[in-house]
Amino acid sequence: MNRHRIGMLVTFLVALSMVLGACAKATPAPTVAPPTATPGPKPMKVAFVYVGSVGDAGWTYAHDLGRKYIEKHVPNVTTSYVENVPEGADAERVIRDFAQKGYNVIFTTSFGYMDATAKVAEEFPKTVFIHISGYKRNDTNFDNLFGRMYQMKYLAGMAAAMKSQNGKIGYVAPYPIPEVIRHINMVARGARSVNPKATVQVVWINSWFDPPTEREAAETLLAAGCDVIVTGSDTPGPVQAASEKGKWGMAYDSPNACDNAGDGCIGVPHWNWGPTYAKIVEEVRAGTFKPTGSWLGVKDGLVDFKFGPAATAAIKKAVNEKKQEIIDSKFDPRSGPVYAQDGHLAIAKGDKLTDKQLLNMKWFVKGVIGKIPGGEPAPTAK
Amino acid sequence: MTTWSKVPRRGWTLRVERRLTRPRWVQVAVPIFSIVLALLAGALIIALNHVNPWAAYKAMYDGAFGNGYGIAGTFVKMIPLLLAGLGVSIAFRMKLWNIGAEGQLYFGAFLSGGLALFLPKWLPGWPPWLLISIIVTGGMVGGAFWGIIPGYLKAKLEVNEIITTLMMNYIAIYWMDYVVTVLWRDPHSLGFPLTPQFDRSLWLPRTPGLFFLPANHRVHIGLLFGLAAMALIWVIMRYSKWGYEIKVIGENSRAAKYAGMNIARNVILVMALSGALAGLAGASEILGIVHRLQHQISPGYGYTAIIIAWLAKLNPIAIVLVSFLFGGLLVAGDQIQITMHMPGAISSILQGLILFFVLGGEILSEYKLRFVRREEELS
Secondary structure (H helix, E strand, C coil), X not given: CCHHHHHHHHHHHHHHHHHHHHHXXXXXXXXXXXXXXXXXXXXXXXXXXXXXXXXXXXXXXXXXXXXXHHHHHXXXXXXXXXXXXXXXXXXXXXXXXXXXXXXXXXXXXXXXHHHXXXXXXXXXXXXXXXXXXXXXXXXXXXXXXXXXXXHHHHHXXXXXXXXXXXXXXXXXXXXXXXXXXXXXXHHHHHHHHHCCCCEEEEEECCCCCCHHHHHHHHHHHHHCCCCEEEECCCCCHHHHHHHHCCCEEECCECCCCCCCCCCCEEEEEEECHHHHHHHHHHHHHHCCCCCCCEEECHHHCCEEEEECCCCCHHHHHHHHHHHHHHHCCCCCCCECCEEECCCCEEECCCCECCHHHHHCCCCCECCEECCCCCXXXXXXXX | CHHHHHCCCCCEEEEEEECCCCCHHHHHHHHHHHHHHHHHHHHHHHHHCCCCHHHHHHHHHHHHHCCHHHHHHHHHHHHHHHHHHHHHHHHHXXXXXXXXXXXXXXXXXXXHHHHHHHHHHHCCCCCHHHHXXXXXXXXXXXXXXXXXXXXXHHHHHCCCHXXXXXXXHHHHHHHHHHHHHHHCCCCCCCCCCXXXXXXXXXXXXXXXXXXXXXXXXXXXXXXXXXXXXXXXHHHHHHHCHHHHHHHHHHHCHHHHXXXXXXXXXXXXXXXXXXXXXXXXXXXXXXHHHHCCCECCCCCCHHHHHHHHHHHCCCCHHHHHHHHHHHHHHHHHHHHHHHHHCCCCHHHHHHHHHHHHHHHHHHHHCCEEEEEEEHXXXXX
């Protein structure tokens, strides 16, 4: 083959992969309510910037459910979104574009948008910017918002350990960041609350959304003897892999995540952004919005747990009871004693993991098998 | 039975024949016609989404080129595409298939990012322009280093550069993950994989003279780096002995060998220059736009650069135009999501269609179709 042709072929393959990738991501256009001229509350324009595709069945899909919830439940509102916005140069342009087009509230739903959101918020003081999962905010128009998903991960750990026959749980872990680490830790704590010998084995995949890698990680864990796979990444692929092998899995992110994950899906700790988003939009409309840096839990309805086909009556009863205890503040998954991975006492009985410790968590609790790249030693209880 | 198939049948048949020469108008008309066809095919896809294609194309044009912010966004996207596109084009001239611009971009970003983080501490009081010069040079050295490795393997051991450059992309991207997660993670980032922000004095200044853009535009002087690189490559290819050698090796490496050209040395040098330009793209992107290291600093600029280089037929001046158009296409992709509520994948689909049609047209125009009588063919 002529060398010139090889170059053409390579170029064709690159282009082909781009087109196929694009097709895989293509999703039907959203339907958007036309602005109505009827007298009523002040019209609101709400925008969403998504890191993934609305068809990812996971993180972005869950946010898009929130957007649809607003359209349905908040009067006189129009929404718009841009999907697959990379976290580099593009985010700032897209966010600024929405602000210029007169959107009143802009939700930026990935950690990597934080700097860009902060910058545009400075330029458009009349627009409200809500950044999900970060830590920066100001006093007037820029807030951060996140959920105490770890509460639901504790319940997931309980359910996983009740289903498991050998006490070996596997965790498909996206990135070694505190959010993921505390979720793994809470799965381990929940699991060991029902089976003190349960373990959680971790595989890092370095991605939030990578269907083949997610599946491979689950298959590795199944081959290593784990019989329940908990996933922290976006697709239900790991749960499907477990179902196909006659084992069980715990999905993540969206309330529909169990739908196509096979009979082995025990349940899903999921996000429920709609009501919180609607509340923020109404506050902005009323002029009462104030950035507070919210970290909301199951009590506020931002996170929840839904059962799948593999949840037994006993699992449902135990999980529902524990969930009610969390809502009633009778139980807190943060409370000590907490033992670190090496067995030493990190948080004494009567004490709690603080929010600061959770937000900075770089260490594993007892029962987790795995290593954190760039991890730090656990505290020692006094 | 055998006799039946030998019976000559009457009629005409189509024969594909190679053109010996291509008239000049074909060379110009074919790409233009191909792009029109690609846009028509795209229109079909847009129509299938129940959107008026004309309105969608108009929205795309308005979004990318219709106002100052759109043009500024297009320029910002164009800078890394231009630099990386020039980088791969010079390798392609020598028929050296460097598809590792993405990795070279990442490694350049890594090295210049490290310098940007630590130089202010090591050399306190040095003027920012000097520090920026060192940092940008560091980015080029990083990219060149990442290009020299597969270049050396190719030159000395005949290792296929398509494989090595592609594989080294993954190494560079994961290395960046390691750097931002473990090595240089910002202690104040709550454990998120980010380095601290670079000192404000090290951010690349804006390109001067763009008075037609809004005051807060982000078009940094990476644009000037890109134009300088274009001029450099144009001069090298047109006037220098080295450029002549690159062309001869690309056309016929055996002849080049007989002429006494050192192919191994040229492979390494060209990969170094190719990588340096991609590294410069990485350095200018992090110094001009991102202002820190993080993963995902490039949404595949290094791969889009390959498409740009081919569409421009490896001509440096055409690369400037094509990368500007592709920057616009990417910006337009976000725009039609906002204004037309269409899926963002449409701009990737258009990119792919344009390339398919242009390259397809290119190949087809090398041939001509001729009707011939069957008898004639059998004789």
